[in-house]
Amino acid sequence: MSPFFDALLLNAGYNAALVAVGAGLLGFAAGSSGTFLFLRKRALLSDATAHATLPGVGIAFIIMVSLGYDGRSLIGLLIGSAVTAWIGLLMIEWIARRTRLAEDAAIGAVLGSFFGLGIVLLTIIQTMSAGRQAGLEGFLLGSAAGMLYQDAVVIAIGGSLAVFATWLLRRPMTLVAFDAEFAAAMGYNVRRIDLLMMGLVVAVTVIGLKLVGLILIVAMLIIPPVTARFWTDRSDRIIWIAGVFGGLSGYVGAAFSASAPAMPTGPLIVLTAAAIFLVSLVFAPARGVAAVVVRHHRFQRRVHRRQGLLSLSRAEPIREKFTLRLLLRNGLIRPDGVPTDTGRAQAAKVARDERRWDIAREVHQDAGLTGRYDGLTPIEEVFTPDEIRDFDRRLGPPVAVRGFA
Amino acid sequence: MTRIAATIAAQDGRVLRPAAPAPDSPLTVQGLTVSYGEKPAVFSVDATFPANAMTAIIGPNGAGKSTLLKAALGVIPRLSGEVSIFGTPVEQARDRIAYVPQRASVDWDFPTTVIDVVQMGLYRKVGLIGRLSGKMVAQAQTCLDRVGMTDFANRQIGQLSGGQQQRVFLARALAQDADLYLLDEPFAGVDAATERAIIDVLKLLKSQGKAVVAVHHDLSTVRDYFDHVFLINVRRIAEGSVETAFTPENLSATYGGRLGTTHMAELVGATS
Numbered sequence: 001m002s003p004f005f006d007a008l009l010l011n012a013g014y015n016a017a018l019v020a021v022g023a024g025l026l027g028f029a030a031g032s033s034g035t036f037l038f039l040r041k042r043a044l045l046s047d048a049t050a051h052a053t054l055p056g057v058g059i060a061f062i063i064m065v066s067l068g069y070d071g072r073s074l075i076g077l078l079i080g081s082a083v084t085a086w087i088g089l090l091m092i093e094w095i096a097r098r099t100r101l102a103e104d105a106a107i108g109a110v111l112g113s114f115f116g117l118g119i120v121l122l123t124i125i126q127t128m129s130a131g132r133q134a135g136l137e138g139f140l141l142g143s144a145a146g147m148l149y150q151d152a153v154v155i156a157i158g159g160s161l162a163v164f165a166t167w168l169l170r171r172p173m174t175l176v177a178f179d180a181e182f183a184a185a186m187g188y189n190v191r192r193i194d195l196l197m198m199g200l201v202v203a204v205t206v207i208g209l210k211l212v213g214l215i216l217i218v219a220m221l222i223i224p225p226v227t228a229r230f231w232t233d234r235s236d237r238i239i240w241i242a243g244v245f246g247g248l249s250g251y252v253g254a255a256f257s258a259s260a261p262a263m264p265t266g267p268l269i270v271l272t273a274a275a276i277f278l279v280s281l282v283f284a285p286a287r288g289v290a291a292v293v294v295r296h297h298r299f300q301r302r303v304h305r306r307q308g309l310l311s312l313s314r315a316e317p318i319r320e321k322f323t324l325r326l327l328l329r330n331g332l333i334r335p336d337g338v339p340t341d342t343g344r345a346q347a348a349k350v351a352r353d354e355r356r357w358d359i360a361r362e363v364h365q366d367a368g369l370t371g372r373y374d375g376l377t378p379i380e381e382v383f384t385p386d387e388i389r390d391f392d393r394r395l396g397p398p399v400a401v402r403g404f405a
Numbered sequence: 406m407t408r409i410a411a412t413i414a415a416q417d418g419r420v421l422r423p424a425a426p427a428p429d430s431p432l433t434v435q436g437l438t439v440s441y442g443e444k445p446a447v448f449s450v451d452a453t454f455p456a457n458a459m460t461a462i463i464g465p466n467g468a469g470k471s472t473l474l475k476a477a478l479g480v481i482p483r484l485s486g487e488v489s490i491f492g493t494p495v496e497q498a499r500d501r502i503a504y505v506p507q508r509a510s511v512d513w514d515f516p517t518t519v520i521d522v523v524q525m526g527l528y529r530k531v532g533l534i535g536r537l538s539g540k541m542v543a544q545a546q547t548c549l550d551r552v553g554m555t556d557f558a559n560r561q562i563g564q565l566s567g568g569q570q571q572r573v574f575l576a577r578a579l580a581q582d583a584d585l586y587l588l589d590e591p592f593a594g595v596d597a598a599t600e601r602a603i604i605d606v607l608k609l610l611k612s613q614g615k616a617v618v619a620v621h622h623d624l625s626t627v628r629d630y631f632d633h634v635f636l637i638n639v640r641r642i643a644e645g646s647v648e649t650a651f652t653p654e655n656l657s658a659t660y661g662g663r664l665g666t667t668h669m670a671e672l673v674g675a676t677s
Contacts, residue, residue: 039515171528178515178525181506184480186529186581187499233561235516 007255016258019144019211022152023250023269026208029159030217031224031246032239033166033200038225039177039235044104045089045198046221048111049205050214052088053081054118057139057209061125071125072135074151074210081139082206088114089198142213144257144265151210158207162200166239173197174235212266219270220246227277230284249273301326302376306350308332310375312339313351352395353379359391429492431456431585431616432477437486439469439476446472450486450641454618459611460633461621465660468638470620471507471589478504478587490585500529503583505574507590513563513570520558522573523549526580548579553602568599575603586610588619592626604630624664627651 003012010017037043060080065071088110095106122136135146166173175183176193184190201221208217228241253269282289308323309332318324318337327333332343339347357373360383372382379388432454439447447469454460462470476483479495490498503526523545524537531537537545549555552572557565562573571591578586586607592600607617607630618635621627627634627647634651636642636659643655656664 041512168533171531171533174517175525175528178517178522179506179511181475181480181510182504182525182577185475185478185502185504185506185587187496229516233516234518234521238516 004255004259007258008252012255012258015145015147016254018149018152019147019258019265020251020254022147022155023144023211023254023265024247025152025159025250026155026204026211027220027224027245027250027253027269027273028243028247029155029162030204030208030220031228031249032243033162033204034221034246035166035225035228035235035239035242036169036173036177036197037201038222038229039174039238040194040197041177042103043222044107045092046201046205047218048092048107048114049085049089049198049201050209050217051111051118052085052114053205053209053214054084054139055114055121056080056082056084056118057136058118058121058125059084061136062121062128065128074148074154077139078154078206078209081209082202084114084118085202085205086199089202093195093198138213139209140213140215141264142209142211142216142266144211144254147211155207155211158203162203162207163243165196165200169193169196170236170239177235212269216266216270219273220250223270223273223277224249227273227280230280230287233286245273245276249276299376305330305332306375309343309347309350310354312343312347313354350375355395356388356391359394360387363391363394429456430454430489431491432587432618433487433489434473434477435487437473437476437488438484439472439481440484445484445639447476447637448639450637452635452641452644454616454635455633456616457611457614458632459607459617459619459630460635461619461627461631462635462637463621463624463627463659464637464642466622468659470622470637473637474504474587474589474618474620478502480504498585500581501584503578503581503586505578505586505588505591508567508570508574508593513565515562517562518558519554519560519562519565519573520545520549522562523576523580526577529581544582545576545580548576549573551579551606552576566596568595571595571599572602575606579606584615586615586617588617590620590622592621592623624656 006012007016007020010020034043034046037046057077057080060077061071063080064073064076069076092103092106092110095101095109096103125136135143138146172183172188172193173196175186175188176190176197180190183193204221205214205217208220212220224242224246225238227245228238231241232238249272250269253272254265256272257263257265257268280288283291285291304320304323304326307320308318308327311318311323312327312332318327324333324337327343328335331340332346333339353375356379357375360379361373383391430453432452434450434452437447437450437452438445446467450469450473452473462473464470472481475481476486477488477495479488488495491501495502524541526548527537527541527545531541546555546558549558552575554569554572554576557569557573562570565573575588575591578588588607591603591607595603607619610617611632619631621631628651631647633645634647635644636650636655638659638661642659643650643652
């Protein structure tokens with residue numbers, strides 16, 4: 001693991017350090033900028049955007065070579081890819097707005113055609129005699145090996161701008177993502193805000209194209225916010241948590257790829273992001289799968305215990321094995337099914353609470369309180385002591401529970 | 406409106422008032438048509454909603470009630486027609502309008518809390534960069550208090566009951582501090598306590614001189630809750646005070662044969 005830690009501590013050489021820092025910055029920018037795409041439920045738009053960059057790369061190369069410049073000028077290629085990505089997005093938006101096709105159908109059609117066109121252009125370029133075409137295929141899956149200082153600068157500047165724009169537009173974009181009709185009624189131009197959101201996606205896609213590649217950049221836009229959703233219930237925090245997860249994935253993923261020869265950077269970054277996602281999916285405190293399972297089991301036990309005590313208080317036989325086991329384990333019944341003293345006391349309390357609830361539901365009209373009469377929440381947590389004393393006064397003195405007299 | 410139309414209406418026993426745009430009318434709509442595809446959902450509707458009153462927009466399912474509201478607000482595009490709010494175009498009156506959309510129109514699993522949703526009503530005031538001032542935070546709290554939801558401020562909105570969700574939407578509209586409140590089925594699927602809480606808030610708004618317009622479909626509560634009705638079934642059927650316009654004739658013109666005669670007699674029994 002030593003090469004990995006060297007890479008993590010930026011000790012694995014200039015290029016590895018450059019890639020790690022660049023990938024970390026890109027990850028942060030992509031994660032936070034992808035937040036509203038995810039919240040607006042338009043995650044797949046990023047896939048179409050990424051694929052629609054490819055013809056732009058090809059066209060820009062051809063134009064630059066035919067004008068006598070170096071066809072591999074990064075800025076030129078990025079401008080070209082941004083232009084066709086934007087055209088692709090506008091086409092999707094137009095199709096979804098003007099025809100009866102749903103957006104997913106429009107995405108499928110545009111994604112496929114643009115990518116097909118891009119591949120054709122790259123093939124043509126390969127057969128062209130002019131220019132040194134090597135490297136354009138790198139835009140498909142990314143190539144960290146040839147990363148230059150200027151590439152890192154592009155990522156740093158572009159990424160910072162994207163994060164700043166996300167922060168600046170957080171309120172309108174939250175509003176549109178949560179309740180577009182309300183936003184429109186308030187006077188916000190929903191279409192313009194959506195286009196700005198797409199513009200952010202184009203920007204991040206384009207700057208990440210060379211490092212991660214167009215096929216996997218989607219993952220950097222979407223996985224971090226989806227992961228962040230497990231850790232918070234507030235959209236404004238998702239922006240930053242997604243940024244941190246994205247940045248971490250980029251940095252650690254790049255370190256992984258630097259620690260072994262010929263390991264691909266983009267895929268390792270995405271796999272790191274996926275690993276963080278998996279951990280969150282299982283272990284996140286409130287929304288994680290484990291927490292949900294634990295909560296469900298606790299709830300189930302509470303229900304069974306309550307039902308068991310109700311049955312005891314009515315001297316009804318308990319048939320469910322799980323309930324019996326639970327009561328036995330809690331010391332409420334003996335192995336032969338006869339209630340213990342604790343069991344009797346608790347059953348009597350349950351019976352009394354039931355009658356208190358009957359009164360409470362007559363007295364209180366607030367459905368928010370009386371809706372909790374299932375007894376799974378102790379009555380003492382719903383009403384104040386003086387309220388409960390009042391119920392008891394109306395109830396009269398304690399009466400012997402059937403079967404326990 | 407032409408004289409011929411008025412004559413025909415008079416023969417039908419309906420009273421059609423020309424929708425003269427009173428300068429102080431909170432919401433005036435003239436010749437409004439909205440179409441999904443080539444089927445008009447709202448056709449050539451004139452309406453004048455009065456100030457200082459609570460108006461119910463009434464009509465069967467698919468009659469264009471919600472569409473009328475949304476088109477008036479510019480949420481969906483209109484094919485034709487003029488809308489004026491307090492005598493000005495909608496765009497210039499945004500700060501005087503509060504809107505409560507249908508509860509079912511949003512995803513309640515969205516990562517946001519109750520107080521965050523209420524503060525959304527203040528976003529136009531805060532702008533892009535500014536932080537919410539202490540005064541605004543307090544204002545949002547007050548709005549939550551008015552709908553009886555103070556204790557729920559930090560809950561994730563997905564944990565609320567339907568009635569509580571509706572209250573949060575109302576609190577957000579209150580935060581907008583408007584003069585005209587437009588509500589889309591505020592009582593749909595809420596519990597009795599919430600319905601009372603909402604109607605109390607709306608009546609208070611009216612007593613403060615605000616105009617309230619609500620899409621409503623529980624005909625049995627129209628008399629108790631509203632002063633004014635607007636009956637619509639794609640076209641305008643009738644408009645006026647509850648006493649004059651909420652009549653069996655108008656209701657049968659709106660609903661066709663869908664309301665039984667006994668039901669109808671119950672609804673309008675109070676006057677006839």
